[in-house]
Amino acid sequence: MWVWQKQLDPQGNTTSGIGIDKNEVEYDIYDTLINGIEPKKCIVETNQENLYLIPSSVQLAGAEIELTTLKQRELKLKDCIDNIRDQFDFIFIDCPPSLGLLSINALSAVDSVLIPIQCEYYALEGVSQLMNTIKLVKKSLNPELEVEGVVLSMFDGRTNLSIQVVDEVKKYFKGKVYSTMIPRNVRLAEAPSFGLSIIKYDEKSKGAEAYSELAEEFIYLSEGAS
Secondary structure, three states, X not given: OOEEEEEOOOOOHHHHHOOOOOOXXXXXXXXXXXXXXOHXXXXXXXXXXXXXXXXXXHHHHHHHHHHOOOOOHHHHHHHHHHOOHXXXXXXXXXXXXXXXXXXXXXXXXXXXXXXXXXXXXXXXXXXXXXXXXXXXXXXXXXXXXXXXXXXEEOEOOOOHHHHHHHHHHHHHOOOOEXXXXXXXXXXXXXXXXXXXXXXXXXXXXXXXXXXXXXXXXXXXXXXXXX
């Protein structure tokens, strides 16, 4: 199974977290969005088998402003993905936390949205704004856009808050919440500092087991439970 991930967050956490030095890559996502570099020239191999990445760097922070002057600025990422869509089984786009033009590009380019929600109070505040943005993009730019599912993370069953957040999210996203929840786990927090996925870092940790179960659930449901 070939998986490609596109880092669309200027912070570049996915890039550094998977062990890629942002300063050593020849091209990144900024180059294909703004400078017209072919997407395939921006793809790099990772330390995870069959996982490829278009990295990000701090210069992507300026792309929001530069995109505003371009024609069909909301569809630049879609053009990029369409060029290599048939080469991968799954393409994931890691979006920035804000709902600016970069996120609009992502929503315009994808088939569905995977929404991670931390089991904390403030995480719920941005959900309604996100859903409103998804509706607007679906109406004007990407009529096929759907919510793939919701992933609950940083879950701690010992706290009432986590349980309350889970209940609220399940009420809001009826039938869309994955049964697998990602727990608070020290090993998950440590893995990015070593430039490794949690599977590479400690495959027997609770965090690794949870993500493996989530991956299986995601694939099972995305294939129509066939």
